[in-house]
Amino acid sequence: MHINSYTHSAEWFERATEVIPGGIYGHLGPAEGCFMPVSAYPLFSERADGAYFWDVDGNRFIDYMCAYGPNILGYNDPDVDAAVAAQMKRANVVVTPSTQLVELAELMVDTIAMADWAFFAKNGGDTTTFAIMVARAATGRDKILLHKGGYHGVAGWTQKDGYPGVTSADVSNNIYVDFGDINAVKAAVAEHRGEIACFMSTPYHHPVFEDNQVPPEGYWQQVREICTQEGIVLAIDDVRAGFRLDVAGSDHYYGFKADLSCYCKALANGWNISALCGTDELKDAAASVMYTGSYWLSAVPMAAAQACITKMREIDSAATCLATGTKLTTGLAERGAAHGFDLVISGEPSMWFMRTASFEGIDDPNYVLHQAWVAECVKRGVFFTNHHNLFINTAMTDDDVQFTLDVADEAFRVVRSNARNLIGK
Amino acid sequence: MTEVPVDQITLARVNLNAILRTLEKLPELDETTAALVEGGQETIQFTAPRAATVRLAIGGGKITHHRGRGPNTIHLTFPAPSMVNAMFDGTGNPVPVKGFRKLDYLKGPFTDITDRLSYFLKPTDELLADDAYRDANAILTLYVAVYALAEIANSDPKGKLSAERMADGDIVIGIEGGESLTLVARGGKLSVTTEAPTNKRASMIFATLEAAGAVLRGEMASYTAIGRDLLKLSGYVPLLDNMNKILGLVPVYLGEE
Secondary structure (H helix, E strand, O other): OOOOOOHHHHHHHHHHHHHOOOOOOHHHOOOOOOOOOHHHOOOOEEEEEEOEEEEOOOOEEEEOOHHHOOOOOOEOOHHHHHHHHHHHHHOOOOOOOOOHHHHHHHHHHHHOOOOOEEEEEOOHHHHHHHHHHHHHHHHOOOEEEEEOOOOOOOOHHHOOOOOOOOOHHHHOOEEEEOOOOHHHHHHHHHHOOOOEEEEEEOOOEOOOOOOOEOOOOOHHHHHHHHHHHHOOEEEEEOOOOOOOOOOOOHHHHOOOOOOEEEEOHHHHOOOOOEEEEEOHHHHHHHHHOOOOOOOOOOHHHHHHHHHHHHHHHHHOHHHHHHHHHHHHHHHHHHHHHHOOEEEEEEOOHHHOEEEEEEEOOEEOOOOHHHHHHHHHHHHOOEEOOOOOOOOOOOOOOHHHHHHHHHHHHHHHHHHHOOHHHHOOO | OOOOOOOHHHHHHHHHHHHHHHHHHHHHHOHHHHHHOOOOOEEEEEEEOOOEEEEEEEEOOEEEEEEOOOOOOEEEEOOOHHHHHHHHOOOOOOEEEEOHHHHHHHHHHHHHHHHHHHHHHOOOHHHHOOHHHHHHHHHHHHHHHHHHHHHHHHHOHHHHHHHHOOOOEEEEEEEOOOOEEEEEEEOOEEEEEOOOOOOEEEEEEEOOHHHHHHHHOOOOOHHHHHHOOOEEEEEOHHHHHHHHHHHOOHHHHOOOO
């Protein structure tokens, strides 16, 4: 198999370091712990199409990060792009909003089971912060209940005390419980009765660096009941999982109804828009909060979102991604087992998490084997990250899955030859 | 720009446990220091209530750093942690309680030794033009930074928050094929050993001594070094992630901000 080299990526990175802090910042950057070793990874892309992207060295990758989620229908989806092109000829950012705003809100309300209204912004973090503000406006309470390790963006309240730029005051109203521990939820609510404005959570637990957890049977139903009894707004951060479990919302998938739901990523197949959906009870509170941004009413991403949602409904994107993910992850685990590796798959198949837990019965709790195997896959054109959940899109075909399994097989074979040395056993 | 507040107790611990401990490495790298420590043994105890008590044994060709009180020939006390810091920045003096007749040693050979460390830790463009100096600067800066990291993790309010989030395990920090130190995380506290790890869970390895020096001197951002594959991270990332949060506080205490 062809082994990639990244000469031009390195050259562009050098240029970037001259004028950009860190060269590439944030989650797409090489310093965030998702690209290990960095030498295995491309740093800049040149073009993309369907399930694939090509880097600036001409290497092709099947993208199992899907741009960290937005790519749900495949890059350059013709239906979404046609809607974008049509709206671009009309207008984008104007002093009054386009009617795309209304049509998109109507479509969201028609699509998302819990939604009576929709409010649009740009990034997932815009909507999680807005959800907290709406909950506080509605309840007059300060505190928020969160699951430990849950990711809700980068605003101060979502981070940890002691992190650069984060003050104790930023997180002083946060209460944390373990995901799936209903007794911990009950205890926290009892201890802070009448103080908690919002319980925010992802629909299932998909942190980085650890196995993902689907909710225990009945967990959400009990949480829903507690929140209703205690007057706590239940907000689901569906930014990452939205449309990959159920086009009607991940709360719908797990059989409960959220009061607020946050969407972004897959909403417009890569066009920049996010949404907070809510129930009628919270509509006035949402209207009362001053919350806006320069580009939040831009019409082109709204046109993209409408085309994307319409297509996701037509083809049932969630069912497609779940089926492809099941086929792929089953195959990956089988390839690993054939070489003596225990590849542990967790979370939902459409956005699974994986780690190489052991080799021939020898545990590797430090991810060294996994980092080595992922690196060999990336060098052969399968773009995985080490410790983040991965994503499926609807453009991926059976041939793509087979190509991935072939690469995975060879990568396991390569790592096997050095596995004991890597784990020091 | 406004300076980040420095906790005086933490700074005193950095001075006593990181700066002084780095002296251990100096005779290996500097012939002048090696000559200064050839003579008979002197053991200086530094006692700073609320900060640290350490002893520095100098003689027989080496310098060794010891935590806690013990046999000594010279005993200096610092009633307040800020007095430790004043001595290290040259604006104050300790109170000698033992070894009055050895004040000449403190003002003479000991000062000469600490001046040599300052010489290597405070580079100029002219000095860095010399390869041997560059190498010594990189190694000593690595040592002082890692030693300081552990002190900050155990004492600074923000450092403690990150340290408490660290799982038990050893992180190897070093230079490929060269110097390395082991940062040991146990029960939310950090320590440093020059021994090989017993429970290695992660590593942060500079590709070359040159790269280490460039990052540690602030000539190259660590993010840039990672992107250039000159600083290689491996293993259990949550350990590295929290360690890096503490590493970000090191320049605050070593006066590099």
